[in-house]
């Protein structure tokens with residue numbers, strides 16, 4: 082393999098890895114704080130994809146404005162999902178499985194709802210950024226590189242919120258000991274709704290970054306949900322930093338796999354890697370580092 | 373000041389507290405003594421609102437607390453130090469303590485911190501340490517500090533001596549007296565009869581979720597039942 | 612166990628069999644028989660899944676993988692090897708059971724529900740992709756067609772034929788398999804293994820302290836459950852005679868079966884049958900609204916999770932309990 086091919090593989094891996102990290106870190110944040118697995122998380126990507134298309138293409142808004150409005154709306158939708166479908170189940174027996182079942186139902190509901198509303202058309206956004214960067218014989222569209230840069234910036238921002246703000250402090254407290262957090266007066270409902278909103282924004286950002294290079298369609302969330310889950314387990318269930326690291330690792334593994342195997346085996350490699358890791362290290366690759 | 377009236381508690385279908393009546397007056401230290409599994413922690417959790425009672429009332433200064441969720445109660449002057457400290461293990465001592473003031477207005481935090489560190493001066497050296505890495509005794513100090521940051525009028529303490537060395541038990545008892553001298557009433561539970569009633573003004577004996585005896589600390593220590601079952605058995609078990 | 616089986620499960624099962632036989636002699640139109648056949652196959656799938664999901668309390672989400680394995684293996688061997696489906700279905704079931712063992716091993720080491728759910732789901736995705744990618748053998752998403760139906764059976768003059776288009780024979784065959792599996796499971800659950808499953812579901816720690824070897828039992832349950840699901844997949848393959856990886860191992864299959872189990876009653880012995888009949892039947896009636904089918908499944912799952920978490924079977928139990936609380940208690944303590 083030549084150096085430039087290798088470099089291309091690494092950059093491609095980091096780019097798809099950054100999307101996995103965005104999706105996975107959101108799921109990890111929600112799980113770490115609330116012990117809830119949200120199977121409708123992928124549909125937040127899908128909804129964000131359609132929203133940004135609507136604002137940027139149909140209404141012809143400036144991309145930045147369209148993105149900001151989309152993220153705000155998706156955050157609100159994430160919070161609403163938590164309030165309406167998840168919070169009422171938490172007090173009941175066997176809630177963990179009920180939440181899984183209810184969110185799987187919600188996921189299908191949203192997918193077929195999108196299909197009915199928008200049809201099966203597969204649509205794409207125009208590129209946000211023009212131009213190509215040359216890196217030692219390798220030519221990368223700025224659009225693709227921007228995914229990595231923006232995703233990193235967003236996750237950094239999220240870490241800043243977690244570790245440097247009052248909201249972050251009560252989120253971490255709830256993640257570390259929910260009952261003790263309640264005892265000092267931290268309102269669990271507020272924390273749960275906030276982390277859902279944050280995780281929805283991270284997923285929505287992933288969708289916006291992808292929308293110029295992937296088609297927006299009702300099922301676009303499905304594969305990202307599975308990858309996001311894989312990342313969360315690899316990173317050590319509920320660990321924000323672990324999920325980010327595992328996201329990039331999974332992206333790199335996939336990028337490496339397509340250099341030796343046909344592309345259609347990429348996901349087989351990814352999920353086999355997940356099961357192999359679970360077999361030898363049930364607590365994930367980066368166990369012990371939680372929020 | 374704090375009054376529990378006819379508290380029943382169920383976990384699922386099993387009832388674990390049966391019409392428990394208790395009260396704590398201004399400035400008192402009150403002990404709940406009872407064997408493991410008798411429901412001591414549940415009494416404190418019901419008082420704090422961490423476990424909803426299925427019957428009875430909790431009153432603070434005559435005011436009904438039923439409608440106040442756990443997160444409201446610190447505002448009304450209650451705080452709890454949970455069993456086994458329950459610090460936020462991956463946060464610093466400082467963050468843990470400050471979180472104790474979450475329910476209070478932010479402008480009070482500075483003053484409360486000074487007051488608490490005045491009562492527990494040893495903590496000043498550990499403010500930046502990670503809470504989960506401290507020794508059991510130090511963690512208990514942090515837990516008490518966190519509870520005090522809510523400026524409670526009554527502090528609930530669940531087995532404050534659990535797992536501490538004899539020297540540390542003396543230190544923590546002394547701290548509890550100091551806190552009490554500051555005007556904070558304390559309701560705590562403990563399995564050891566001597567420790568419970570030597571420290572407290574009054575006490576309750578809880579067995580299988582029922583209050584079977586109550587009285588002043590000395591009365592409890594002198595009661596033949598306590599002597600026979602708890603002091604006797606305890607001392608044999610200790611040796 | 613009463614909670615799982617309901618009262619007088621053998622009687623309930625006999626009534627179901629009697630109804631099944633009654634329908635077989637009535638002049639029922641082929642379309643209705645087709646729907647009943649699909650319901651019975653899906654009910655069998657759901658019963659197999661229910662064994663881990665409800666009865667053993669392992670929240671696995673990837674049983675459509677075993678359905679696909681049973682379906683494809685049986686179809687491949689019958690198609691390329693010219694072997695009779697009467698034989699190949701067992702190979703399909705066996706391979707599915709083996710796959711159950713394989714995926715059961717890592718799961719056993721983990722008690723955490725999210726791990727179990729995600730790992731099994733990932734496994735199903737692997738299986739779907741493998742069948743989809745082995746285009747030389749399965750033709751991938753174009754569809755594996757030409758799968759032979761079960762060979763006809765003759766009794767003197769009458770010959771019973773099977774496969775799509777032979778509604779009556781297919782109906783009887785699906786029913787025979789389904790009720791045989793139900794009877795077998797009923798016997799199993801009422802014997803010592805049934806008690807063991809219940810003990811494990813109620814408390815793994817307590818079961819372990821009673822000397823129950825958790826790993827062995829869970830693994831056995833997993834393999835059995837996967838085998839039953841694989842068998843249902845194989846029967847399905849030789850009934851519809853065409854397979855695509857997405858139709859047997861895609862998300863629609865997951866949600867369809869999840870809906871059947873939740874609506875019928877997770878962990879209730881008869882839940883899968885009720886759920887399959889209700890969903891397959893009532894939704895066929897809504898056929899014109901094809902695109903709303905998944906919408907309705909999603910809404911049904913959410914609705915039942917909120918309003919009737921123990922499904923239809925649970926509703927019946929609830930009523931009986933209230934009416935005869937004492938009797939129930941005596942029975943369950945005797946059990």
Ligand SMILES: Nc1ncnc2c1ncn2[C@@H]1O[C@H](COP(=O)(O)OP(=O)(O)O)[C@@H](O)[C@H]1O
Nearest residue numbers: 383384388406407408409410411412413414415
């Ligand atoms: N979360 C719970 N779920 C079910 N039962 C519980 C729970 N917590 C406590 N119990 C039961 O309630 C009873 C009283 O427990 P507890 O109040 O912790 O007793 P103590 O503090 O005196 O040791 C015990 O029998 C215990 O098993």
Ligand SMILES: [Mg+2]
Nearest residue numbers: 412413414455
């Ligand atoms: Mg206790």
